[in-house]
Amino acid sequence: MRKNNTIRKNIDWFTILLFGILVFMGWLNIFAANYNEENASLFDFTQNYGKQAIFIITSLLLIFIVLVLDAQIFSSFAYPIYISGLILLIGVLIFGHEIKGAKSWFVFGGFSFQPSEFAKFGTALALTKYLNDLSKTAQQFKVRFTSILILLLPAGLIMLQPDTGSVLVYVAFIFVLYREGLSGNVLLLGISAAVFFILALLVKSTSIAIPFGLLLEGKIVLLLSVLTILGVIYLLFNSKKRKLLFPLLAIFVVISVYVFSVDYVFDNVLSSHQQDRINELLGITFDPKGAGYNVNQSKIAIGSGGFLGKGFLEGTQTKFNFVPEQSTDFIFCTVGEEWGFLGSFVLITLFVTLFFRLIFLAERQRSNFSRIYLYCVSSILFFHFAINIGMTIGLAPVIGIPLPFFSYGGSSLWSFTLLLFVGLRLDAERKHVLR
Amino acid sequence: MRSLEDRKIVILGIFIIIGVTYLIRLFYLQVIDETYKLSAKNQALRYVVQYAPRGLIYDRNNQLLVYNEAAYDIMVIPRQVKNIDTLGFCNLLGIEKAGFDLKMEEAKSFSTYKASVFEKQIPSSQFASISEKLYQYSGFYIQKRTLRKYPKPIASHVLGYVSEVSPTNITKDKYYRKGDYIGISGLEKEYEKELRGKRGRKVLLVDVHNRQKGSYKNGNYDSLAVEGDNLYCTIDRDLQEYGEQLMRNKRGSIVAIEPATGQILALISSPSYDPNLLVGRDRSDNYNNLVANDTLNPLFNRAINAQYRPGSIFKLVESLIGLQTGIITTDTRIKCNRGIINCHGSHSNDNLVEAIQHSCNPYFYQVYKKIIQQGKSNSIFKDSEIGLKQWHEMVTKFGFGQKLKSDIPGIGSGLVPDVNFYNKWYGEGRWAFSTIYSNSIGEGELGVVPIQMANLAATIANKGYYYTPHLIKSISDSGRIREEFVTKNLTGIDSKYFDPVISAMSAVVNQDGGTARRARLDSIEVCGKTGTVQNKDRPDHSVFICFAPRENPKIAIAAYVEYSDFGGLWSAPISALMIEKYLTGEVTNKAKEQRILDASFLTIYEEK
């Protein structure tokens, strides 16, 4: 009993409040997205909102279990949990149920379970455990390699399903690695690579007419611009102390090779519907009936909400199925349509506050394990948030991943709840050092 | 090296940057950019027009002349037509695949997200089977319309017809939208604003599969259609029908007016057509048939727009002007000098009444001469100008030479030549009485339309004034009627001068040797005047105007039968049958009736 009292005292009630608000808002919006005047019972268990109510109640049970468990267990069982996650991922490839071309689900009767959601939790624990045990910075090559291996194993298995969206979530761990000592250049390199990837695609089919009737291909123009910028840097910063000529030339060569290889990768590695979605996102193509249908409908729903929104249950675009997947991946459309900019503002503020709070919690830990784990939680949630909302407003490619605590679905709600409350459980023990 | 803890700043910075970027983007999408709101409306709301039923038209005894019947348009919203079984759809509507493609193209070229009419006016009989299956074809829905329906195939020229609005109609009047109906002729055109009512609108919610999901905002944005006003017409349905029967196989017209009010009791133009032909899906085929294939031009409303020389009936006008100006008295006798202008019948020195009765041409030649050449100037040309000016003024007051301000669109004005007319025709100072004397007997340059002739009969019946002949006695139940229909038009002829003219008209019908003895009725004293308009190498036009009974007249008629024979032979008996039918409800002389019904004057003459 004494232990429970300590937990009650030490647990971060502010985060729990944020969690509660998000879950409740999520449920209201799932209700609105599926609302039907003829069938308006709040707890109709044939409807998504009725089922979500069950998922919410069962996750309360999950929270209770997590809180009564000894915090040490998560550290001790980190690898077993990780490995059981991997086993489930292998299992789903063999015994899984194929839905929309991907083997991502175990289905037992009316109950279904998505192991890739659970695997994120396992991976977070394993990475945390590994980095903690070494008590070394992530700058060392071996550490970097092993860390990446821990991430690549589940990511690779998920890729086999295939579920690109869930794979990409593993990119989120780059924040954790960065915090734990990975060179900032890696982060910078990642961002530069993304920027040049986009630029290369944007200029792919453009060309500029120059005098003498010649055409300059877009890529050449891009590289000439890069060369000019590097030239300016050279002129401004080159000194006898700092010889910049060779580094700058090297950078230019790398960029050139990269830009020319983007085309190849884009055309040969990505599937055609992935190509379409990226083209659509970058505005290279505009096809609101084909590849761009989802995003266009999503933007219409959100955009039609106006400043104050149409009001609860008054949304037409989501309720009448113009927006696809309106309970799961596109649940934010209901917020945008019915609650307007004001509702969107509140939601985004709540999420960003949650991420900040988690970082704040992480940094107050005496135990490295707790800190690293809380960084994992914050990063994973942030990545989901950024991609999910970004895709609904046309700022991120359409990758089907849920909005934490908000989207309809038992597996994702349970996994996010588990992820978060293990973090809170660890935080409640912040006065002790976990081994 | 800085502490790794500071790296949280970078991470928090990224969180903030993403959060703020999303908020800016959302602000743009939700608050600044209006296009998404419009798109949302376009796809989730369906604006269904609620067409107002046009007002009904009743005759003077509250019998229906026009009513409405439900019909159904199949509408299409091209954007929503997805993966449909085209062949099944074509079979359902009974159309060809090629026709389907054509109609889809048309609809698309109008708008991809607005509704167009795909198939017009499906009759109620086919409606049930189509509506049952239409839900299978996304993008199509049914729009209820109403079509005009006529319980009896009569009075088509009076009622006119409606048709879909043309682009010109839409530019002229902002009320109209594509697919609306508008009155094109007759009462439908004249009273369009009253008849059309007010279009309503229903806003419905539809889902992505175009299924209706109830009304938008509890119907707060809906507007109800307001039915058009009913019209109460002055026409007597039975009389109209009877007149049309009498005029079958004849070209010409009958116009009957109630003198005391100017209400038109019957307005018959023959040949006519069944008004039901110009309604529904076969409308344009039928219309083209009527226009192109029928040389008798049944769409032409002769009663108001066919301009004829009036012939001898005009002698009544000359008589009245002569009396009013004091140029003649009832006792004035004039020799029937057949040297200048010929005459018929045995008479030699008639007074006014006898001259009207015998239709003596030399008599009216002399009367007209006195009117035109009053000796007010030494120059006969100048003198004729003065005389013609006065004559023109007086004739015009009878409603001739001008469009009667009636409620019949397209009414003709006829022609009463004035000084200007002859100055243009012959040159100033180059014409005198001797040039224009044909006017004296209603020939020459005079032109009248039948409704003006009937109006003359009504004016004489009223002894000096007329109410503008009109067709509507009440708009809706209000009793509302146009101001000009209750305003007396005075001819400026004293009523006492009408007595001798009326006596003569009675004699024309009722005395032995009168030219219109065929218009005689046993129980009713009919007063009339025949006219015969001569056509070279063709039968004459037969004209008759009359009113009855002599005391307190109830009906005034002008009947005009083209290319039949002289006035007494055909127009007079037709008028008498009309009078008897109207006043007694029954025609007693079946032999007389049969003779008219059997007559046919439809020979086509080459235009000269």
Ligand SMILES: [Zn+2]
């Ligand atoms: Zn004579």
